[in-house]
Amino acid sequence: MTFDQTAESHRRQRMRIIAVANQKGGVGKTTVTMQLGAALSRLHRVLVVDVDRQQSTVWWAENVRDRLPFDFAGNQSPKALAGLRELRIDYDYVLVDTPGNLEDTPALETVLDAADYVLVPFTPEPLAVDPTLRTIHRLIEPRHLRYAVVLNRIDPRIPDQADTWRVLFDTEFGHPRFEHYLRQYKALADAPILGHLVTNLRDNRRTRGVIADATQVAAELVEQLTPAHSGRW
Numbered sequence: 001m002t003f004d005q006t007a008e009s010h011r012r013q014r015m016r017i018i019a020v021a022n023q024k025g026g027v028g029k030t031t032v033t034m035q036l037g038a039a040l041s042r043l044h045r046v047l048v049v050d051v052d053r054q055q056s057t058v059w060w061a062e063n064v065r066d067r068l069p070f071d072f073a074g075n076q077s078p079k080a081l082a083g084l085r086e087l088r089i090d091y092d093y094v095l096v097d098t099p100g101n102l103e104d105t106p107a108l109e110t111v112l113d114a115a116d117y118v119l120v121p122f123t124p125e126p127l128a129v130d131p132t133l134r135t136i137h138r139l140i141e142p143r144h145l146r147y148a149v150v151l152n153r154i155d156p157r158i159p160d161q162a163d164t165w166r167v168l169f170d171t172e173f174g175h176p177r178f179e180h181y182l183r184q185y186k187a188l189a190d191a192p193i194l195g196h197l198v199t200n201l202r203d204n205r206r207t208r209g210v211i212a213d214a215t216q217v218a219a220e221l222v223e224q225l226t227p228a229h230s231g232r233w
């Protein structure tokens with residue numbers, strides 16, 4: 001192998017494909033994809049891919065217009081991901097928003113087959129538990145993929161809500177989770193229509209927590225994917 005080929009292969013190996021997945025609808029897959037994509041883009045080369053027929057990120061991206069801080073590939077066939085590593089493109093992280101309904105399971109499976117890591121957003125509600133655990137047990141674990149649950153929509157007015165669910169994931173369910181989480185904010189709920197991302201939100205009292213949460217979760221994700229941390233890359 002020539003020096004150029006070695007460097008090329010090393011560079012490509014560094015690209016991480018991160019599927020954002022949970023077969024429970026409405027847990028924040030699209031929100032996590034877009035906001036973490038933005039937070040990561042401050043320091044890394046990021047591509048956001050949408051394979052969801054709902055095309056929520058496409059609509060969101062259109063509302064962001066020219067302030068989109070990452071490359072964006074909407075309306076993709078899940079199979080396109082498999083070929084991504086062969087293309088001479090240069091990204092540190094590829095985040096893939098996936099569908100949250102059972103009819104689209106084959107599309108999700110194709111994405112998981114191409115992924116290096118799975119982020120599993122979870123909202124703190126009892127009805128989200130079964131579909132989330134089913135996604136992990138039936139689709140993620142059989143592929144021996146690394147993954148972690150990220151709590152989303154934690155209500156700052158409910159004391160101990162985050163701790164209660166952290167303990168449940170650690171003991172009762174026994175699944176890896178992020179230490180940091182996203183709280184519930186009106187600014188996040190309004191973000192798709194206003195085209196807001198943590199990179200174009202004006203930093204003020206209303207938005208400071210949104211920016212801090214996404215930045216912390218993104219930093220934790222990078223740490224998870226650092227060779228020294230996992231010992232597996």
Ligand SMILES: Nc1ncnc2c1ncn2[C@@H]1O[C@H](COP(=O)(O)OP(=O)(O)OP(=O)(O)O)[C@@H](O)[C@H]1O
Nearest residue numbers: 025026027028029030031100153183184185188189
């Ligand atoms: N942390 C948050 N604070 C406030 N609103 C949020 C938060 N996370 C998500 N939402 C809102 O909750 C709704 C569902 O979120 P989102 O669309 O990201 O979920 P999803 O998992 O992608 O849904 P689907 O399964 O339908 O694709 C959206 O209206 C979104 O704006």
Ligand SMILES: [Mg+2]
Nearest residue numbers: 029030052056
């Ligand atoms: Mg979605």
